[in-house]
Amino acid sequence: MKKTILLVALGIVTLATGCSTLKSNTESIRDLNDPSVSGRTLAEQVCAICHGAGGNSTNPIFPRLAGQQPMYLTEQLKEFRSHTRSDIMGYKYMWGLARNLTDKQISELAQYYKGQTPIPGQTSDMALVAEGDKIFHQGVPANNVPACASCHGPNGYGHDGFPRIASQQQDYILKQLSVFKHTTDRNAGMGAMMSPVAYNLTGDEARAVSAYLTTRP
Amino acid sequence: MKSMIFKKTDLFQFDIKSRKPFWRFVIQRITIALLAIAGIAASMDASALPLFARQTGQNCQACHAGGKFPELTPYGRMFKLTGYTLGKRLLLPIAATMSFASTSVPAAGGGGTNTLNDGTPSFDKASLFVGGKLTDSIGMMAQYTFNNYSGDNHQEGRMYSNNADIRYANHIINDQTDLILGLDFNNNPGFEDVWNSSGVYGYGVVPGAVGTGSALLPMLLSQQLGQSVVGAGAYAYWNKTLYVDLAAYRTGDGVFSFLTHNYNGQQTYVQGANPYMRVALTHDWGSSNAMIGYTFLDANVFESGAQIPGGGFFGNVGGPVDEHRDNMVDFQYQYISDPNVVTVEMEDANEQVFYGNGGLSDSMNAFQAKASYTYDAHYGTALSYFNTSNTANNVANAYAAQSDLGSEGWTPEIFFMPVRNVRIGLQYTLFGKFNGTTAAASQNDTTFLYAWTAF
Secondary structure, three states, X not given: OHHHHHHXXXXXXXXXXXXXXXXXXXXXXXXXXXXXXXXXXXHHHHHHHHHOHHHOOOOOOOOOOOOOOHHHHHHXXXXXXXXXXXXXXXXXXXXXXXXXXXXXXXXXXXHHHHOOOOOOOOOOOHHHHHHHHHHHHHOXXXXXXXXXXXXXXXXXXXXXXXXXXXXXXXXXXXXXXXXXXXXOOOOOOHHHHHHHHHHOOOHHHHHHHHHHHHHOO | OOOOOOOOOOOOOOOOOOOOOOHHHHHHHHHHHHHHHHHHHHHOOOOOOOHHHHHHOOOHHHHEHHHOXXXXXXXXXXXXXXXXXXXXXXXXXXXXXXXXXXXXXXXXXXXXXXXXXXXXXXXXXXXXXXXXXXXXXXXXXXXEEEEOOOOOOOOOOEEEEEEEEEEEEEEXXXXXXXXXXXXXXXXXXXXXXXXXXXXXXXXXXXXXXXXXXXXXXXXXXXXXXXXXXXXXXXXXXXXXXXXXXXXXXXXXXXXXXXXXXXXXXXXXXXXXXXXXEEEEEEEXXXXXXXXXXXXXXXXXXXXXXXXXXXXXXXXXXXXXXXXXXXXXXXXXXXXXXXXXXXXXXXXXXXXXXXXXXXXXXXXXXXXXXXXEEEEOOOXXXXXXXXXXXXXXXXXXXXXXXXXXXXXXXXXXXXXXXOOOOEEEEEEEEEEEEEOOEOOOHHHHOEEEEEEEEEO
């Protein structure tokens, strides 16, 4: 056993030596109270832990940020910083992280994520996806639900303050539709527009449209 | 004379006093008291939060699965592996925890926790924490504890050095690689780990909980070396897939003695540098993450402390040395969504003891499993199972395993977190085997009610 340990020790030393030549994209800094730290460093050293490398999260409770519209992301980060976006998961995770971000860092973060390539999710329920496709493009006229595409664009890429929703985590979209429908936690800014839309959307319709969106590249 | 070889777990102390329980009445009374305490603690919530929560500004739930200490989330593990450096440096980096408990056991002198066994509500433990982010690469966490029922007769309170961990971490990220390289220094083998499998912040960690009763446990689980040794090591976590940690521990005396003022006033002495090794494979997918791992510890422990003039057993320069060789396999599965969070963990550990004075050997085995569920970070339940056994070959040695103290049983638990820094829980431990025998084992079934708070 002691031989094994020696071998592992040797392995670690070799690894460490090899790693000394490894170049990192960013500095190994996770300080959230230092205005000199770049947005990219924060994105890779801090945000990536939950939102995934390049903004493609693994766990669906965290939204995918890759390819997100910079104006939208900037507004959300500022709302977290000012505590005007107060949905439960948002304030539990994001208020603290955003509390000392500077406008410059927020802008750099937004630009960084805009430059990342989103990786769409998968679902096996193609019937649900087809139903979601219809709602996304045509809305639900009988219940006064407008087509999502009318604001978020024909491909769900968003523009300006309207977020990209294509490739987004299915569970995250569902959760946000529920927040818009049942609370005013996201109504400080442009989110207020979503409340009447979500209010008229049924649970099944929300599931369908979120299944469709997560599969969109 | 106390055993230096198989120290019972920190959570386990016999009481000298036991009265016939009339615990229904007692539990009612205690529930009211605990709720009152929780109410007071809850009122402090807005302005007073634990150390790391203040540093990151986040909810406990970000790092602890479902907000339940100690189980870590993948984010919590990354926080620790990157050296507690995420967030902003605090001017006053301190926090405290307190626990209140009531324990009730039918058997006279049975069960065993750090509280009285007759259901009397008591102040159990309090800890002061210091630490957090020191520089961009260095952080620490150190704990100093007051145990209200520590000491020889278990009726005197004692203060002692508890867990301490200081680490350096470098996180290298590029298009192909995500690599954390770290250096760690601590005073409890296993504290450097982030999967809650070792005895440190692992199974039955609520102060005063019964855990596995009076069972003899492999050192990785018993924490026998905790606050007796100090160790330094290096670790690497590659692409969130492979974790390797290697450390060596020596006696924490001399300049390190401030880290080893032990809870019972004793210190286990080890010979030379003693290796600790940990390997784990991890994978995240969707809402789930899993880990399968292996840990090895090989400790050469002096059987007894050398007697110094004036009495006492402090220091050791000679005498027989026993080799304690631990192997542990562990597994963890976690499901994290909103509002449901599940953590399932299992540890299977074996220790071989090779005695230095006679060629005899003993072994002990411990299997532990725990499944915890929390809903909305407020309500939860847990079910734990333990099965331990040990041989008793070296009956001639006063410091060796002289009897089978194996135990087997279940601990169902329900708990409630009215606010994020308060937890009230009720555990019931059912023993199928106690001190190596199944006869009348149920006499040791233990009801344990606790309130725990951090601020």
